[in-house]
Amino acid sequence: MAWPKVLICGDIIWAHDETKEMLGPLADIVLMDSPSREDFFKRLQTDYAGIVGIYRHNSSADRIGIFDAELVNKLPSTVKWIAHNGAGYDQIDVHVCKARGIQVSNTPGAVDDATATTALYLVISAARQFSIAERNVRGGKWKTGLAPARDPSTLTLAIFGMGGIGFRLAELARAFPMRILYHSRNPRPDTPDWAEYFPRERLNEMLAQTDVLSVHAPLKKETEGLIGEKEFRALKKGAIVVNTARGKVIDEAALIRAIKDGHLGGAGLDVFPDEPNVNPELFELPSVTLLPHMGTETRDSQRKMEVRALQNLKDFFTSGSGNDLVPELKQT
Structure with missing residues (x-):
């Protein structure tokens, strides 16, 4: 059985050690280093092929854009979980994710x-x-x-x-x-x-x-x-x-x-x-x-957000689900 991959899509500033400790024993950690959306789409078939989980930070939008319908529909069928770093998740088309069987979590409480x-x-x-x-x-x-x-x-x-x-x-x-x-x-x-x-x-x-x-x-x-x-x-x-x-x-x-x-x-x-x-x-x-969107601009909050997003990925790999599914994807 192939070892699963996690794609780090955006910044991790404060929780580098936790990334290795929480995900290292469970998956190969791959850094998304595409300079453009076009390059990202091409490498979904090569360097990023086989990814199962994605850690996403809004900073990735500067290079590859938001996770809109076009991007989500191009993700490999292997992708099952997107752990978004942030309480707001308006940069992700969660309805398209749901249609493709991809779960999305956020980081409520951390902010x-x-x-x-x-x-x-x-x-x-x-x-x-x-x-x-x-x-x-x-x-x-x-x-x-x-x-x-x-x-x-x-x-x-x-x-x-x-x-x-x-x-x-x-x-x-x-x-x-x-x-x-x-x-x-x-x-x-x-x-x-x-x-x-x-x-x-x-x-x-x-x-x-x-x-x-x-x-x-x-x-x-x-x-x-x-x-x-x-x-x-x-x-x-x-x-x-x-x-x-x-x-x-x-x-x-x-x-x-x-x-x-x-x-x-x-x-x-x-x-x-x-x-x-x-x-x-x-x-x-x-x-x-x-103010220039300073709401979460503290090292304490950002660290908590990173760790919580990583925890959702870890929980998915170990138990099949994370604790912070966005409301649109929770079963009623």
């Missing part, structure tokens, strides 16, 4: 702390005008143009999507203490009593009470533009919108309009629809705090 603290920073910066103040002091303007800000302890935070990241943000924000509201498809059973749940039919009621809306919905076809004109206008006048999920989950044009006409008081954005490109209109809005 919770780093992304939640990023969201918390954006909440505080936007509420207290800290990013404007920093630009002022660097430009020799001191407090010019700064209006009295709000104490976070006086604000109501609404969390759209109470998954691992949203839940961790709720815990952190409660320490101020902020009032916490949340909306998810279903109430989260382990949520403390201080977090108030609002189902879809009461969403406008939640938004009307909201000072800060933090978005934590995953990007899928059905969630593109999920938060748009209607939702922004339902928010309290002067409210702040924070997004650390994916740029396309919100309607950016509607957000900019609502800030320009004064309905929204500002925003904190770590993600954008066309990264790394940022809409230049955002640079003209001083009440918007901008």
Whole structure:
């Protein structure tokens, strides 16, 4: 019986030893070093032939593109598992993977702390005008143009999507203490009593009470533009919108309009629809705090993500399944 192969597709920075320890006894480890998508497709028949598992990091897209239908359909029939490094997996066509019998896992939980603290920073910066103040002091303007800000302890935070990241943000924000509201498809059973749940039919009621809306919905076809004109206008006048999920989950044009006409008081954005490109209109809005997708940019989080993705591959080889199958591939 041929020894199975694992293809390392993208960066492993922190878990080199774990890669050898966890996968070395189970499979041959092959590094994807194709400089282009065309080269990758050619070598699927040679150097990469016989691969069974794939470790995937988004950095591989710089060379071979995303795992769209074209790429997934060209993978060898031997491929059974793609272990994606990341909580969001919008760069993988999971429906085509399912049709081909390929399982896909992600790394939920590993990113919770780093992304939640990023969201918390954006909440505080936007509420207290800290990013404007920093630009002022660097430009020799001191407090010019700064209006009295709000104490976070006086604000109501609404969390759209109470998954691992949203839940961790709720815990952190409660320490101020902020009032916490949340909306998810279903109430989260382990949520403390201080977090108030609002189902879809009461969403406008939640938004009307909201000072800060933090978005934590995953990007899928059905969630593109999920938060748009209607939702922004339902928010309290002067409210702040924070997004650390994916740029396309919100309607950016509607957000900019609502800030320009004064309905929204500002925003904190770590993600954008066309990264790394940022809409230049955002640079003209001083009440918007901008970050270059820093949500998981900590060595601690990245190490946890790498190890968790590797663990999913190890579990597949040893027991036939990993613990972090994406929801679309879980059996109902």
